[in-house]
Every structure is written in C-alpha cells, then in structure tokens.
Amino acid sequence: MEKENWLFNISPKNNTFNLNLKEVWQYRDLLFLFVKRDVVTLYKQTILGPLWYLIQPLFTSVIFTLVFNNVAGIQTGEIPPFLFNLAGITTWNYFKECLIATSDTFKKNEQIFGKVYFPRIIMPMSIVVSNLLKFGIQLLILLGFYLYYAFYTTTVVRPNQFLFLFPVLILIMGMLGLGLGMIISSMVTKYRDLTFLVSFGTQLLMYISLVVIPFSLFQEKGVEWLVMYNPMGYIIEMARFLLLNEGNISQFGIAYTFISSVMCLFFGTVIFNKTEKTFIDTI
Amino acid sequence: MMEQQDVILKVENLSKQYRLGSVGTGTISHDLNRFFAKISGKKDPYLKIGVSNDRSIKGASHYVWALKDINFEVKKGEVLGIIGKNGAGKSTLLKILSKVTGPTTGSVKFNGRIASLLEVGTGFHPEMTGKENIFLNGAILGMTKKEISRKLGEIINFSGCERYIDTPVKRYSSGMKVRLAFAVAAFLEPDILIVDEVLAVGDAEFQKKAIGKMQDISSQVGRTVLFVSHDMAAVQSLCTQGVLLENGEIIFSGTSQDTVHFYLNAERKKVTQNLLKRTDRRGSGEVRFSKVEMLNEFGN
Numbered sequence: 001m002e003k004e005n006w007l008f009n010i011s012p013k014n015n016t017f018n019l020n021l022k023e024v025w026q027y028r029d030l031l032f033l034f035v036k037r038d039v040v041t042l043y044k045q046t047i048l049g050p051l052w053y054l055i056q057p058l059f060t061s062v063i064f065t066l067v068f069n070n071v072a073g074i075q076t077g078e079i080p081p082f083l084f085n086l087a088g089i090t091t092w093n094y095f096k097e098c099l100i101a102t103s104d105t106f107k108k109n110e111q112i113f114g115k116v117y118f119p120r121i122i123m124p125m126s127i128v129v130s131n132l133l134k135f136g137i138q139l140l141i142l143l144g145f146y147l148y149y150a151f152y153t154t155t156v157v158r159p160n161q162f163l164f165l166f167p168v169l170i171l172i173m174g175m176l177g178l179g180l181g182m183i184i185s186s187m188v189t190k191y192r193d194l195t196f197l198v199s200f201g202t203q204l205l206m207y208i209s210l211v212v213i214p215f216s217l218f219q220e221k222g223v224e225w226l227v228m229y230n231p232m233g234y235i236i237e238m239a240r241f242l243l244l245n246e247g248n249i250s251q252f253g254i255a256y257t258f259i260s261s262v263m264c265l266f267f268g269t270v271i272f273n274k275t276e277k278t279f280i281d282t283i
Numbered sequence: 284m285m286e287q288q289d290v291i292l293k294v295e296n297l298s299k300q301y302r303l304g305s306v307g308t309g310t311i312s313h314d315l316n317r318f319f320a321k322i323s324g325k326k327d328p329y330l331k332i333g334v335s336n337d338r339s340i341k342g343a344s345h346y347v348w349a350l351k352d353i354n355f356e357v358k359k360g361e362v363l364g365i366i367g368k369n370g371a372g373k374s375t376l377l378k379i380l381s382k383v384t385g386p387t388t389g390s391v392k393f394n395g396r397i398a399s400l401l402e403v404g405t406g407f408h409p410e411m412t413g414k415e416n417i418f419l420n421g422a423i424l425g426m427t428k429k430e431i432s433r434k435l436g437e438i439i440n441f442s443g444c445e446r447y448i449d450t451p452v453k454r455y456s457s458g459m460k461v462r463l464a465f466a467v468a469a470f471l472e473p474d475i476l477i478v479d480e481v482l483a484v485g486d487a488e489f490q491k492k493a494i495g496k497m498q499d500i501s502s503q504v505g506r507t508v509l510f511v512s513h514d515m516a517a518v519q520s521l522c523t524q525g526v527l528l529e530n531g532e533i534i535f536s537g538t539s540q541d542t543v544h545f546y547l548n549a550e551r552k553k554v555t556q557n558l559l560k561r562t563d564r565r566g567s568g569e570v571r572f573s574k575v576e577m578l579n580e581f582g583n
Contacts, residue, residue, distance in 0.1 A: 006293075006392035012385055030422040037419060041410040112406045116399060116423055117382035277385040280378070281301065 024119045034126035039133060053137045057093060061086040068212045076214060079246045080155055083145055088211040090142050091239040094135040094170070095177045095232060096202050101127040102181025103198050106189045106279050113280060120276040121269065124185070128178050135170070142243075160245040169242065172261045173235050179264030186268075186275035210236045214247060231257040289358045291507050292380075292475060297353040297389035299375050299531075302346050349375040351531045353389070357475075357524070360505040362497070364512065364522030364539045366546055371528040373511045377479050380509065395474025398424050400465065409453035413444055413463055416452050420467045434470045441496070442466035443489075462489055469496050475507045476500065494521055515543050 043049045061082055068074045069081035076084040102124040106113065109123055149157050188194045207213070209232040218224045227233040234253040241247045350372045357363050365373050378384045380391060381399035406423045407416045417438055421431040431438075439445050442462045447455060455463070468476070478497065498521065500506045512518055518525065518539055525542025527535040535545045564571075 007394045008392065008397075010379065010382060010386065010391040010393075012388055012390075026427075027422070027425070029426075029428040032428075033419050033422045037408055037411065037415075040415075041408055044410045112423070114378075114383055116406065118423055118425065280384045 020119060024121060024125075027118055027122050030118060031122050031126050031129070034122065035130040035133070038126065038130040050137065053134055054141050057086060057089050057138050058141065060089050064089070064212050074213060074217065077216075077246050078155070079157065079240075079244050080149055080153075083149055083157065083244065084214075084240065084246070085212060086142055086145060087240050087243050088236050090135070090138045091173070091236055092206060092209060092211045092232070093138065094131060095173050095235070096206070097131045097134070098128050098174060098177030099181045099184075099202060100198060101131065102178055103184035103188065104195070105181070105185040106275070107185075107195070110280070121182075121272060124178055124182055124272075127181075128174050132170070132174065146243075158245055160242045163242050166239070166242050169235060169238055172258060173232075175265040176231060176235070176257075176261040179261065179266070179268035182268035182272040183264070186271045186279075189275060189279040205230070205232065209233045216248070229256075231260045290356045291359045291395060292357040292391070292393040294353055294355050294380075294391050295389055297350055297376075297379065297391060298348055298387050299350040299372075299379060299384075300346055300387040301349050348531050350379075350386075353531075353533055355526055355533065355536060357507055357509070359507055360501055361524055362501045362508045362510060362522045362539075364510050364518035364525040364542065365528065366512070366515070366518055366525060366542065367528035372531040373528055374479065375531075376528070377477055377509070377511060381477055393475060396425065397475045397477065398468065398471050398473035399477035400468045400479065407452050407460060407464070410451055412451055413442075413448040413455070414439075416463065417467055420464065421471070424468060424471050425473075426471060438466045438470050441469060441492075458486060458489070465489075465493055469493070469500070472504075473506070475509065477509045477511075479511045497521060515547065519543050 043052060046052065048055070064085045065082045069076065069085075074081075105120070105123050105127075113120065146157065149155055184194055184198060208227050208230055210218075210227060215224070215227065215233070215237050218227050234249070234257040237247045237253070238249050238257075241249050353372075353376065355363075365376065367373050375384075377399065379386050381397060406420050408419065411419065414435070417435065418428065418431050422428065439448055442459075442465075444455070444459050444463055447459065452460065452463075476497075494517065497508055497510070501508050508521075510518065510522055522539035525535075525537060525539035526533055527542050527546050535542055537545075
C-alpha cells in the first residue's frame with residue numbers, strides 16, 4: 001500500500017478548534033462583496049435612501065428625551081439629555097443590529113448554504129462589517145449635535161482624554177455581538193424558539209444596558225445588581241465616558257467586559273463551526 | 284504510484300443517514316441519549332439501524348440511509364455521469380461532495396478545488412445588476428475579484444446577456460439567469476466541477492453551448508466533471524464513466540454506455556408483464572398480442 005497524499009479530506013469528524021483562518025483569508029473578496037451587497041441593496045427603491053440611517057437614532061433620541069428625561073425626570077448630570085441619549089442609542093444600535101442580523105445567519109441563508117460551500121463564518125463577519133459602516137454614518141450625526149452643543153450653547157461638552165481608545169471599544173462590542181449572534185444562530189437551526197427570544201430580548205436588554213438610565217441612578221436606588229453583570233452596560237457607560245466625559249467606569253468593568261467578549265467570540269466560533277457542517281439537515 | 288497520481292477523487296465507504304419525520308436529525312431526548320452514549324464511550328445508539336432507502340415501502344425505523352457504503356474513484360480528466368431514479372441519493376452524494384453537508388460515516392478525499400454549479404440563480408441578489416452578480420456569484424464559488432475581472436468579458440460574452448448586464452437581475456427571465464449562472468461557473472476553472480441538472484432550463488441553443496463547454500473543460504483542459512442528469516442522451520454523449528445509484532447504493536458502475544444500458548434494461552424489466560397471462564382479454568382469440576414494446580431513439 002503506497003502512501004496516499006490527499007490535499008483535502010471530507011469526513012464526519014470535525015476538528016473543533018480548527019478555525020481554518022487560512023480559508024477565511026482566501027475568501028476575503030467574498031466578505032467585501034457581501035458587505036457591498038448589504039450596503040447597496042438595503043435602501044434600493046426607497047426615496048430617502050441612506051437618510052434612514054440617520055432618521056432612526058435621531059427620532060428615538062427625541063422620544064427618549066421627552067419620555068425619560070422630561071416626563072420621568074431622569075438626571076443626566078452636566079450633559080444635555082438629548083446628547084446623552086443619542087450617544088447611548090447610537091452605540092447600542094450597533095450591538096443590537098449585529099446581534100439580530102447574525103443570529104439569523106443560518107436560517108436566512110439556508111438557500112445559498114444548501115447549494116454551495118464557502119466558509120460560513122464569512123456571512124456573520126460581513127454583517128458586523130457592514131453594520132460598522134452604518135455605525136460610522138450615525139456617528140457623524142452625533143458629531144453634528146456634539147459640535148452644536150459645544151459651540152452654540154452654554155453647556156460644556158468635551159470628550160475624555162482617552163477618546164482614542166473608542167475604536168477599541170467598538171471592536172470589543174463587535175466581538176460581543178458577533179459571538180452571541182453566532183451562538184444563537186447555531187442553536188436556532190434546531191430550536192426555532194430562539195428567534196422570538198432574540199427580538200424582544202434585545203429590547204428588554206436595552207433598559208438594563210444603561211442606554212437611557214445612567215449607572216449612578218441604579219446605584220442610588222440600590223439595584224446595581226441589575227446591570228453589574230451585563231457587559232453591554234459597561235460598554236455603553238464607557239462609550240459615554242470617552243465621548244462625553246460623563247459616567248464612572250471601573251477596572252472591574254473593563255476587565256469583565258473584555259473577558260466576556262473574548263469568551264463569547266471564542267465559544268461562538270467553536271459552536272458555529274460545529275454547526276455549519278450538518279445544519280442543512282436540521283434546519 | 285502512477286495510478287495514484289491519476290485518481291483525483293476517492294470516495295470511501297460513504298454513508299449518510301437521515302431521520303424521517305418532522306425534525307432533521309433528532310429530538311432533544313435523542314440528542315441527550317447520543318450525548319450520554321458519547322461520554323460513556325459507546326457508539327451512537329441511532330446509527331445501528333440500517334434500512335434500505337425505498338421511499339415506496341413504509342419502514343419500521345425512523346432512520347434511513349440516504350447513502351450506504353458508496354465507494355468509487357474518479358480519474359483526472361474523466362467525466363462521470365451519476366444516474367438513478369428520484370430519491371436514489373444522487374443529490375445527497377453531490378451535497379456531500381460539495382461540502383454542503385457532512386457524511387455520517389466514511390470519507391471523501393480529493394486533490395484540487397471542487398466547485399458545484401448553482402441551481403438557477405442561487406446567490407443572485409435580485410436588486411443587483413448582472414455584472415455585480417457575476418462578481419458576487421464568482422466570489423461565492425471561490426474566485427477572487429482579480430480572477431473575475433480578468434474573465435469578465437468572456438463570461439458576459441458566453442452568457443449572451445450583454446445587453447442586460449447593467450440591469451437588475453430581477454428583470455431577467457429565468458433562462459437568462461441560468462445562462463448567467465452557468466457562464467460564471469464555466470469560467471471558474473475548478474479541478475472538479477459538479478453539475479446537477481442545470482441544463483434543463485436553458486433553450487436548445489444554450490444547452491448545446493453548455494455541453495460543448497463542458498466537453499472542452501474535460502478534454503482540453505483535463506478537468507474532471509461530475510454530471511447528474513435524467514437526460515440519458517446527454518449522459519451518453521458527455522460522460523466517459525457512469526455510476527448507477529439505487530436506494531442509496533451503487534448497483535452498477537462502468538462506462539457511461541454500459542451504465543445507461545443497464546439502467547434502462549433494469550427499468551424495462553420492471554414494467555414488463557406477460558400479456559398472455561392477462562385475464563381481462565377480449566375478442567375471438569384468432570390473433571393475439573404477445574408483446575408490446577415502446578422504444579426510444581436508441582432502441583431502448
């Protein structure tokens with residue numbers, strides 16, 4: 001029996017920790033084209049087009065400011081409530097969109113996954129990247145209001161000296177969204193119940209992620225346990241700390257957020273990899 | 284050693300099990316049973332049941348083998364025709380070969396890039412133009428952007444959709460979509476190309492063009508093609524080797540001519556019945572039909 005040399009081998013066993021990054025790199029053009037597809041086709045045949053990117057956070061912030069700050073009387077410190085909400089919502093939206101879109105990966109792409117092979121992880125990765133572009137546009141509107149408050153009103157708004165760390169924070173948030181999304185998408189292939197959970201779960205999660213209510217208020221009422229174990233809470237608080245120099249962050253919070261995001265991404269990738277091989281039979 | 288070099292794809296003891304009923308591979312209780320068997324070192328309890336996959340007979344088990352112990356080899360430059368009735372396991376085999384789903388047991392080993400021809404416009408985005416879709420589709424099939432740009436002119440030319448190339452694909456007719464999809468795949472240059480019943484939609488002119496292209500690919504460039512079809516004429520003219528599947532097992536393999544003959548003969552035996560034994564005959568009996576045969580253009 002001569003020695004057999006095969007370049008590729010398909011077998012039932014899947015190496016759990018073989019993430020095949022080389023293969024993902026080979027398909028990098030596909031990643032780019034998926035991002036392009038998502039961005040180009042989202043608002044086709046709409047009149048306002050990409051303006052929708054701006055309308056969503058703007059209107060939400062207006063409503064939240066009216067309801068939570070003017071009616072319910074939540075204090076936001078030195079910062080104008082509108083700016084406080086806008087910063088929170090913009091950041092939160094990036095996480096939310098990443099989570100909701102990636103958690104649908106297998107179900108939504110069943111058609112194409114059932115016909116042709118490419119590294120499946122390209123799909124959720126493209127979602128995180130295309131949402132990043134959207135997030136960038138939304139940051140512009142935040143910047144606009146930021147400048148308005150800085151120069152045309154008497155309130156003092158200034159960023160923190162560590163503002164340059166903001167991209168790192170976004171990266172961590174992207175990792176968390178991608179990781180969680182991949183875990184959920186893998187489980188959705190078998191248990192469809194999770195789709196319902198995700199849509200209203202994220203809605204509920206927002207209220208304990210410090211988007212509208214600052215951490216200090218939770219502390220004041222003695223219910224900080226509600227937000228203490230939620231990494232998203234720390235991320236939103238940190239985002240506002242960097243952008244508006246408002247809020248308090250702790251070393252525990254930073255470490256906790258970082259570790260949980262990395263863990264999420266790691267387990268997400270492993271589970272996703274395990275699922276991609278036979279999900280087409282279960283979905 | 285020389286022979287080893289020639290074999291580009293080798294399928295060994297390949298089997299695929301499916302569960303019948305509403306859930307694809309099991310319920311939570313089955314999952315748990317599997318899990319306990321796994322941690323206590325036993326074999327998967329649901330893999331023992333081996334029932335032949337005959338869709339017309341109701342089986343006792345909820346599990347069924349869509350493919351059972353498939354073994355074959357394909358040499359470089361060969362065109363292998365895979366034929367069989369509906370539900371014989373052809374598509375399952377192709378799905379495993381194109382890595383869409385994993386096998387239950389056994390393995391597939393191959394050298395080089397495998398690409399499968401998408402069914403009508405899968406992966407096409409209706410809102411994007413033909414040209415944009417060529418890039419997207421090419422990338423899905425594993426091409427890089429550079430490769431596609433280099434071949435863009437040829438692809439558009441081959442598809443014959445030049446006039447519509449900047450129009451969204453949703454305005455295309457289904458035939459045009461197939462043409463475009465096939466054109467992308469034809470210029471893919473994989474080492475092994477898998478083609479599953481795609482020619483059925485195009486018109487005669489395009490079918491001829493597509494078959495010609497596939498012949499070019501195999502004979503001139505020396506690439507391997509796996510071709511699944513119910514069109515026996517196409518299988519005979521295009522393929523060199525053939526494999527006949529029935530109920531998930533290979534029951535015949537040989538040259539494509541032999542395989543097609545075997546298949547058609549086997550099918551003919553099943554519908555043959557002795558006219559002399561029928562009791563519902565009428566007439567005086569002076570002249571009797573002893574045999575009625577229906578033949579196609581090949582005399583089969």
